[in-house]
Structures are given as structure tokens and as C-alpha cells.
Amino acid sequence: MxxxxxxxxxxxxxxxxxxxxxxxxxxxxxxxxxxxxxxxGRYVHDTPAGPFHFDTGPSLLTLPxxxxxxxxATGAKLDEYLDLAPIDPIVRHVFPGGGPALDSCADPAEFAARIGAAFGDRAAADWQRLWRRAERVWQASHRDILRRPIDSPLDLAALAWRLGDLAAIGPGRTLRGLGRRHLSDPRLRMLLDRYATYTGADPRRAPAALVAVPYAELAFGGWYLRxxxxxxxxxxxxxxxxxxxxxxxxxxxxxxxxxxxxxxxxxxxxxxxxxxxxxxxxxxxxxxxxxxxxxxxxxxxxxxDRSLAGFVLLLGVTGDSGLAHHSVFFPRDYDAEFDAVFGHPGRGVRARPAADPTVFVTVADDPMVRPAGHEAWFVLVNAPRHGTAAGAVDWRRPGLAEAYADRVLDVLAERGVDVRDRLAFREVRTPADLDDATGAPGGSIYGTxxxxxxxxxxxxxxxxxxxxxxxxxxxxxxxxxxxxxxxxxxxxxxx
Missing domain, CATH: 3.50.50.60 (FAD/NAD(P)-binding domain)
Structure with a gap:
């Protein structure tokens, strides 16, 4: 012992x-x-109408x-402790310029049908080809990487990779490049790019092997814990x-x-x-x-490596918004957002809060987390980490957090979701706050x-x-x- x-x-x-x-x-x-x-993390905000309960970290459980x-392995059953509820849609994707939203789900055939209904048959066929590649990457990753120690890049090189696995993983290729090669519809490329942020990375630099991330989410489902x-x-x-x-x-x-x-x-x-x-x-x-x-x-x-952080709003909203559990509102210029969040320290370009960011909204349809007639909104925006270097932002600068919170609400309103006159309260969490609360350097969400x-x-x-x-x-x-x-x-x- x-x-x-x-x-x-x-x-x-x-x-x-x-x-x-x-x-x-x-x-x-x-x-x-x-x-x-x-x-x-968790946070409770008490109001006369009752308490609002927020998850201030992950809002989705995958790979149950x-x-x-x-x-x-510890002598118990998960169902004895937790109440898992499947989510459909897993994410509602709202794209710039109007047009149909796209609801993801854990049924590959149904998701392809939804893509076809929203964007056309060619887009659906593109996605199915990418999906077959993603499956191959996932299987190789799950078999050889995710459940064993990897002490160095040499350990990866020494694995007995199948030639088909190597072709699917695409060493040296980026996730952005993979999307451009396989997906003709720019909205599906945008959807794929988003999964790089699940690892804190820029899709223009993230490895193509991260295509396994959407596969894991969409093949095994997204779950909420009541x-x-x-x-x-x-x-x-x-x-x-x-x-x-x-x-x-x-x-x-x-x-x-x-x-x-x-x-x-x-x-x-x-x-x-x-x-x-x-x-x-x-x-x-x-x-x-x-x-x-x-x-x-x-x-x-x-x-x-630079990893992104997150700027968060915790909102008490009156009434029923009709939003899905998870909604993503994309900007017109995704690259401009990544340029802002990561900056270009080598060129002397400082990171800054994105003026037109992607906005992630989580609204759980769970009476345990909000008073009747209200919703508890968790709003997340990709943000530079906290600090004073060129690739960071001083989130403690007076007035910055509240001004950016106003901007995020304005962006939501521009995208058709205006709750500014229905707020019971709002609270702001910056990367500096996450650093203080958890010791995450600079507030990096997924590690430095x-x-x-x-x-x-x-x-x-x-x-x-x-x-x-x-x-x-x-x-x-x-x-x-x-x-x-x-x-x-x-x-x-x-x-």
C-alpha cells in the first residue's frame, strides 16, 4: 500500500x-x-423569484x-449517482446571413439528412465522406492513444500505425485544411473549425487529427446531468x-x-x-x-502552445426564449475572431477581445436550476488569456469586462436573440477570474x-x-x- x-x-x-x-x-x-x-465549477445566484444555478465550466457530457x-472500477454504478439525459439537438448552429440553422444529433444518418435538408445533397455527401475519415481517426486514437501513456513524440512514432490510419490522420495537415479539402459548403467548414476550440486551439494551426473530436460527440451523443x-x-x-x-x-x-x-x-x-x-x-x-x-x-x-480562454456571462432571463440546450451563433468573419483571440506576437500584433465573436449559449430546460418563468443562461465567448504579454489581455483593466459584456449582448441582439430588456441580473466572469478560482494559468480553459x-x-x-x-x-x-x-x-x- x-x-x-x-x-x-x-x-x-x-x-x-x-x-x-x-x-x-x-x-x-x-x-x-x-x-x-x-x-x-458552480455558482448560485439568489433572487426574490428563487435561486439560479449555473455550471460555470463544462455544460455537456460526452463519451458516457x-x-x-x-x-x-470503484465498485459502484453511475446511474446510482447521476441522472443522465440525452440532448437532441446536441448543438443548434446558427450561421451568419440568415438561412436555416443546423441541429446536430447522435444519429449519423439523421444528421446527414438534416444537412441535406438545410444545405443540399452535395453538402450532405461531403459530410458523410468526412465522417468516414473521422471514424477511422477516432478508432485509431481510441485504440492506440487515449487509453495508454504517451511519454514523447517517439512513442507515437513507434506505434504500429496502419497505413489507412496514417492517411486518415494526415500528419502535418490542419483541421482547417481538412475542411477545405472535404467540405464545399462554408457553413460546414465553420462547424468543423469550431471543434478546434474544444482543445483551446486555432483551427488554422490545429492538427487534422482533431476531426476525432466531432466524431466522439456526434457518434456517442451529448448528455446533460439533471x-x-x-x-x-x-x-x-x-x-x-x-x-x-x-x-x-x-x-x-x-x-x-x-x-x-x-x-x-x-x-x-x-x-x-x-x-x-x-x-x-x-x-x-x-x-x-x-x-x-x-x-x-x-x-x-x-x-x-497558446490556448484560448473564455469570457462568460451568467444571465437570469425572464420568460421562455425557445432556444435549444446549446446554441452557437457564428460571426461573419471567423478568421477575424481567431486573429483577435490569439494575436500574432511574432508580428507585434496584440491579442484583443473579438469585436464580432462566436457566441455560445447554454440554456438547460431543467426546473432544478432556475425559478419558474425564468431561464439560467450561460454565455461563453472565446477570449484571449489573461496577462500582459502580446498574446494576452489584461482583463482586470478598469471598465473592460463590463464594456465587453455590453458588446456580447449587442452581438446576440444583432443575431436575433435580444434579451437586454428581459434580464433579471447579469454577472461577468473573465479569464482572470478563472485563473483566480482554479489556478488555470491565464484562465486557459483546456490547459496551457x-x-x-x-x-x-x-x-x-x-x-x-x-x-x-x-x-x-x-x-x-x-x-x-x-x-x-x-x-x-x-x-x-x-x-
Missing amino acids: ARIVVVGAGVGGLATAARLAATGHQVTVLERADTVGGKL DVFHDLFE GGLGTLADALLTRCLDLGVVVQTGATVTRIDAAGGRVHGVRLRGVAAPVPADVVVANVDALTLYRDLLPSPRRLAGLT AGGLLRPANRGPAHGLWLVGGSSHPGGGLPMVTLSAQIVADEIGPAW
Whole structure:
């Protein structure tokens, strides 16, 4: 039995702790915040009409089998803890210039039929060809990458790739290039581009292999948890406690002790004595780990990819909008948005809030999250990360957040959804707020190492492991849960 300390109580940390405790290890989770869940955040706004409940992080659960596997591995059933509801449409896509919206769904034939009805038979045939390629990429990724440790690019190169898999993955190609090659309708290209943002990346630079992301969402469905996605954190915490895991909130780890090339424990702010450990699992951003907790200049130098952040409005809206659970309102010039969000530091072009951004709106038809006669809106806009460098924006600059909130509401009104005179309240969350709340550097949603290949799960010291969105296999609820499985399997059972 090993003494294991998990630094951070996000989904990856809690999932790892539960798996390790179920196999006989002594596990302690240390979380700097007062609540668990990490980026799977929640917020309650009380009003005379009643409370509004918001998920301030993920709003969609995909790959449900990953979570069924997690709970079964810890001796429980997912359905005993969570109430999963399938969503159709998964996303309603509203394109510029008017015309029909496109509702995605988990039935490939039905989705192709919807594309054909909205955009014509050629567009539907294009999508079906792309879908066959996406399926091949997904199968290769799921078989060879997502459930095993990848310690370096050499590990990827050493895999026994089938020639057909390599052709589908398209090494060196971008997601944007893939869309231009396969999709003749610009609206479908725009839809495909959006999935690069699921990894925090720019589709013009993101690898074509990310075509597996829409496949995972549209093949296995999108799901909502009644009561909000935050109930997943509650369920994982309950599993941990039932399995004997010690969970301490308000405990800030300041350093990992790793003298002699192996971990010995961690140091806590305000506590003189170290917390001993045979194994440390870091559920923090890799940038935070290698910059602050275990300084490693060589590994830190590799974390150079830029990952987008998010600007959020939490709105209490009176009446019924008629919106789908998820709606995406695209801009006329998608490239202008990415130019603004990422900037061009090499050319001296600073990042800035996009003037005409894509707007994501989540409205859950769930009486558990809003008073009768009202809706709780979560509005998300892609945004530059917080900071003072050319590729970032100082979101604490006086007046900026409120002015941009006004702009986002104006954009929604321009796109046919005007709620400015139906607001019971609004609250703003900037990338700086996410940085403060979760320790995500600059407020990066999917970790600072956005893109395909993330830092390895195995750390540079013996007994150190990484889980979470900034490590392999990447960001998003199912990926961080798979990272927990990889790490728990590598550590192995206590017996």
C-alpha cells in the first residue's frame, strides 16, 4: 500500500483518487479552493423569484461509457449517482446571413439528412465522406492513444500505425485544411473549425487529427446531468469518501519534495511539516507544476502552445426564449475572431477581445436550476488569456469586462436573440477570474498546452504523475477521466 497525495480536486484528481483507493492505496487529496470540482465549477445566484444555478465550466457530457467504466472500477454504478439525459439537438448552429440553422444529433444518418435538408445533397455527401475519415481517426486514437501513456513524440512514432490510419490522420495537415479539402459548403467548414476550440486551439494551426473530436460527440451523443454538470463533482467526492480517501480543501500545495530524483511528499502553505508521500499525482496545469511546484526549466520550455480562454456571462432571463440546450451563433468573419483571440506576437500584433465573436449559449430546460418563468443562461465567448504579454489581455483593466459584456449582448441582439430588456441580473466572469478560482494559468480553459500532444502523465521524478486537461490525453471531461485511468493503471494496485 502506497501513501499517495493527489494535488488538486478537479475531475482528474478525484477520479484518480477513487481508482487508487479502490485498489487498496492510502490516498489524500489536497485542494486549494474551498470546494472540489476544479473547472467543473458552480455558482448560485439568489433572487426574490428563487435561486439560479449555473455550471460555470463544462455544460455537456460526452463519451458516457468512460464514466460508467470509472464508477464500475470503484465498485459502484453511475446511474446510482447521476441522472443522465440525452440532448437532441446536441448543438443548434446558427450561421451568419440568415438561412436555416443546423441541429446536430447522435444519429449519423439523421444528421446527414438534416444537412441535406438545410444545405443540399452535395453538402450532405461531403459530410458523410468526412465522417468516414473521422471514424477511422477516432478508432485509431481510441485504440492506440487515449487509453495508454504517451511519454514523447517517439512513442507515437513507434506505434504500429496502419497505413489507412496514417492517411486518415494526415500528419502535418490542419483541421482547417481538412475542411477545405472535404467540405464545399462554408457553413460546414465553420462547424468543423469550431471543434478546434474544444482543445483551446486555432483551427488554422490545429492538427487534422482533431476531426476525432466531432466524431466522439456526434457518434456517442451529448448528455446533460439533471441538476447540472456540477453533480459529477459531488458524485466523485462521495465515491472518494466512501472509499476512505481523505479530502482536504483550503490546502494549498506550494512545493513537491523530490530530492534524489524521487518524490517524498509535498509542502503546504502555512504548515511547517511536510505531508509525506510515496507517490504524488498532480492535477494542476503542467505550467504550474513545472514553474512553481517542481521547477523544471527543460519541461517548462516545451509548454509554448497558446490556448484560448473564455469570457462568460451568467444571465437570469425572464420568460421562455425557445432556444435549444446549446446554441452557437457564428460571426461573419471567423478568421477575424481567431486573429483577435490569439494575436500574432511574432508580428507585434496584440491579442484583443473579438469585436464580432462566436457566441455560445447554454440554456438547460431543467426546473432544478432556475425559478419558474425564468431561464439560467450561460454565455461563453472565446477570449484571449489573461496577462500582459502580446498574446494576452489584461482583463482586470478598469471598465473592460463590463464594456465587453455590453458588446456580447449587442452581438446576440444583432443575431436575433435580444434579451437586454428581459434580464433579471447579469454577472461577468473573465479569464482572470478563472485563473483566480482554479489556478488555470491565464484562465486557459483546456490547459496551457493546447493541441494534440500534451505533456506526459509520467513526471520527471520517480513517483510523480500528471492528470488533467494539460496532460495526456487532453482537455474535456472524458479526456481528463481517461488520464486518471492511465495513471491509476500505471501506478497499479496495492496488492
